[in-house]
Amino acid sequence: MILVTGGAGFIGSNFVLDWLRDLGEPVLNLDKLTYAGNLENLASLKGDPRHIFVQGDIGDRxxxxxxxxxxxxxxxxxxxxxxxxxxxxxxxEDFIQTNVVGSFHLLEEARGYWQGLPERERLDFRFLHVSTDEVYGSLGPGDPPFTETTPYAPNSPYSASKAASDHLVRAYHHTYGLPTLTTNCSNNYGPYQFPEKLIPLMILNAVQGKPLPIYGDGLNVRDWLYVGDHCTAIRAVLARGRVGQTYNIGGWNEKPNIEIVKTVCDLLDELRPDPAGPHARLLTYVQDRPGHDRRYAIDARKIERELGWRPAETFDTGIRKTVRWYLDNVAWVEHVASGEYRHWLEQNYKARGAV
Incomplete structure (x- = not known):
């Protein structure tokens, strides 16, 4: 059995579903079920004895x-x-509490548990921490992509809190010998993503004929990773990664935000035409967010070289699967896009003139 924390969220639920489908090893799933955690993501596992769900906080030692x-x-x-x-x-504050304090409490309990295991089990145990490329800060147009040795330079409270948790994981390996692994991934997209993030937000707004808010000039660049590919990468790191190491996981898909949104519009024009005209008519440039990093790019050659992993999806295949999934899962979308989601849109976008 493995313990997955945050296994009802976007990436976590995809990981649990793929893990049980492909490997069948039982999963103990601990999730606090905040706004972004959704048991509907795991509805297909109802009654499956291999999946044990517990609602709770990683900070509850x-x-x-x-x-x-x-x-x-x-x-x-x-x-x-x-x-x-x-x-x-x-x-x-919520980011500090969960990402820093919560990670610390989880590490402390993992350390105590690991130290009490029989020798063979202690040698085999792993603690894999899933993080983000945002800890590395922002790149200029001609800068080389982030590698595992790129200095940390977080620019938002979110990325700073994740950087802190990464450092704690590293420290617990070097100080206590806890067999840790860290992964830093690029922007994920795919099924079950809460629609505050760029791609599902654009799909849902476009289908409803609402403005498609584009921050600043729309030329902020991200590397895009299909969530199913991220899951296979994490499995590879868990199975074969070198203890104490960090592995960057990317999709080799650097694209500016405006190109992403226009691609979504083109797919919707094909799959769900709007009598009012092309979906790109809804593009609305809004005030940029503070401290908006200009470019992220991941060099994922280490995981390819050491573990033989490469993404299976191109952006073209992954984004088509994603748009189709949201169009085909109206009930999930309607349940998720409820009061909390509407409140967030009002809070974040009204002042930018996009609500």
């Missing part, structure tokens, strides 16, 4: 200690995090 003692997982995969830059600007 008594709960984590009990779960580790009772279920004796061979690994912990930590997805649990607050993860939206805009939300961190409006309210950074």
């Amino acid at each position: 008594a709960l984590v200690e009990r779960l580790l003692r009772e279920h004796r997982p061979r690994a912990i995969v930590n997805f649990a995090a607050e993860s939206h830059v805009d939300r961190s600007i409006h309210g950074p």
